[in-house]
Amino acid sequence: MDSEYPPLPSAAPKAAGASKVLLSRDATPTSSQSPASEEPSLIPNGSQGVSATSSGSRLIYKVISDNGDVIIEYTDEDEHSCRLPSVRYQWQVSSDDLMNNSPYFAALLDPNKFFEGRTFMERKAELNRQSELQVRNGDSEPPRDAPRNDLPTVKLNNVDRLPRKHKTDVIGLFLKILSFDSLSDSEKDHFDGELQRQSPSLIAGLIEIADLFNSPHIVRVTLKRSGYAFGRGKVPLTKFNSALLKLSEERVRQIIFIAIFLDEHNIFQILTHTLIVLGSKSWANEVGVPDPGSPSWWYLPNGIEEELYYRRQCVLNTITDLQAHFLRIYGALEDPSDPKSSVPNPTSMTQNAAPGRTRPFQCRWGFSNSRACDAFHLGEMTRFFAMRTKTIFLGSTLIDPGFSVDPGDDSNLNNIDPAAESSSQRAAAQQQGPPADITAIIASLKQCPDYQIDSNHTGCGIRRRLLPALDCIERFVGDGRGLLGPVLRFWKSPPPTSASSWMNRSLRRAETIDIRYSKIISVNCTPSDSLFPGPLPPGSTEEDARLFFTAKKRNWET
Structure with a gap:
């Protein structure tokens, strides 16, 4: 996909020399003369210099600033193959540009703060004296295509968080942004x-890398000035549609990460909505601990990662609640509105055997075989949810989940074994479960068949009742405005719980929501005088989505 984008801005080739001062982020600077055996023989390559040393390593040299007086160096070593030679990348830049636009380099090269800065200024003064002497003597300038070994060098070591694929391109682009003032108008x-x-x-x-080197301001200003358009993709990012669901998770996360940085509120809401619908491989077992070696977009800041996971779970819980509703009315689950019966004892078994209330039949026709009709549809429904859509799991509650009759032996996984049902089969169900995409889950549920026990029981199944309720859920999930996504202005700082968070228990909540066919006909909320109404205006579609998916109870067929 990246091949669709233009190459990085190229830099013109420049000049050469002989000794260097190494300024490392982790080590004190040392002055050394490169041995003759390591002097590179230059191989011109367009706008950059490519050289090879006797040790087998390659040197790629780029000039960004004509008046560059310092070299930034990064060594790319393939950690997966010790046979490949390392590649050294060097960029010739102006120290004044670095210090003016980057607080990190301003501190590093300050002679009053660090030893590296004092060493750099001494070396810079020496080079200035040598240049003046060459001018007075009429000496010719060094070739513009050769590496300048006489310039002090700053090594970049702590860039492990950057993706390996674009690491050197990112460093070069970052340095060119810092050196923007040295470029001509064209x-x-x-x-x-x-x-x-x-x-x-x-x-x-x-x-x-701007965060690593404490230089976000200049990067933000540059991106805003250029009118960054989030690439040349054909998929619009300002309205949610099915095409966004075809993007990879990493691409979606990268766009969210950029939108946070550039305060792109609309794109942030649309793409966070997309990630909620798509799901994340990082959310397999709740939100894990962020990996310090991973890029920041794999764990979004300021509580956003946890919020997106929570909102997705609320939507999935609503879909589960809808399935539970039909299982309950057909007799497979207890009705929570019924009085809880106490644990029976031997002396009261007879009195407690009869249920206190008879479950009404779901059969539409009231024939003598209505009970058989309900039992038939309960079986079809259970098989559809468990085997076709894989949105429910049937297992044993009698044994510990980790128990296995024959530990380490997977040969009996296809047998009807209680241990397999509770542990191994559960793991398999997670791997071969429903699609992660919520729109695909809804689409699979809409494939519910409309079987009937005989020709006299037309329309007794759940299909005609399930589809309108799924349409109600889908109206929020598929809305082009991205109703599930957070509003960025409430997530720019990291409070313990954002004012607009669905997890915020101080917000007004829905006690019950009544749904008729595919429409919400009433929302009964907690008293508004005791709880904060929330930052979103009452009656807004975003607020309706929050109340619907976080409601304590939903009456699906009012």
């Missing part, structure tokens, strides 16, 4: 035009 216009169409994967990495 170069600036060309750079902004190319930056506007770069892929989200590259820009997300750019924001990541």
Whole structure:
């Protein structure tokens, strides 16, 4: 997909020299003379220099600033293969640009703060004296295509969080943004035009490195000035549609990450809605602990990650509640509105044997075989939910989930074994369960067949009753405005619980919601004088979605 995007802005080749000062982020600087055996023999390659050393490593040298007086170096070593030679990337930039636009480099190269800064300033003064001497003597300037070994070097070591695929491109783009003031007017216009169409994967990495080097302001200003368009994708990001569900999870997360950084409220809401509908591989067993070595978009900040997971679970819980409703009215589940019967004892078994209330038949016709009609549809419904859509699981409650008759032996998984039902089969059900996409789950439930026990029992099944209720859920899930997505202005800072969070128990909540066919006909909320009504206006579609999916009880067929 990234091949659709234009190449990074290229830099023109520049100059050469002989000794260097290494300024590392983790080590004190050392001054060393490169041995003759390591002097690279230059191989011109367009706008950059590519050289090879006797040790087998390659050097790729790029000039960003004509007046560059410092080299930024990154060594790319393939950690999966020790046979491949390492590649050193060097960018020649201006220290003034780095210090003016990056607080990190301003501190690192400050002679009054760090030893690296004092060493750099001493080396810079020495180079200035040598340059003045060359001018007075009429010496020719070094070739513009050769690496400048005489310039001090700053090594970048702590960039492990950046994706390996775009790491060097991200570093080069970041340095060019810091060096923007050194470009000519035509170069600036060309750079902004190319930056506007770069892929989200590259820009997300750019924001990541800006955070690593404490330089978010200049990157944000540059992206806003260029009018960054989130790549050249054909899928519009300002309205939710099925095409967004075809994007990979990482691409969706990268766009959300960029939208947070650039305060793109509409795109943030649409893409978070998309992630809620799609689901995440990171949410297999609740929201895990963030991996410090992973890019930041794999664990969204300020409580957003937890909020998206919670909202998805609320939608899935609503779908589960709808299935439970039909299982309950057909007699497979207890009705929570019935009085709870106490645990029977031997002396009262006879008195407690008869139920206190007879369950009404669901058969439409009231024939003598109505009980058989209900039993038939209960069986068909259970088989459909458990085997076709895989949205419910049938297992044993008698044994511990981790118990196995023959530990380590999976040969009997196809047998009807209690242990398999509760542990191994449950794991298999998770792997071969329903699709993660909520719209696909709803679509699969809409395939419910309309069987009948005989020709006299037309329409006694659940299909004609299930589909309108699914339409009610789908109206919120498929809305083009992204009703499930959070509103960005409430999530820019990290409070313990955002004012608009669905987890916020101080907000007004729905005690019961009455649904008739595919419409919500009434919402009975907690007293508004005792709870905060919420930042969203009452009656807004986003607020209706929150009340519907977080309701304590839903009357599906009022």
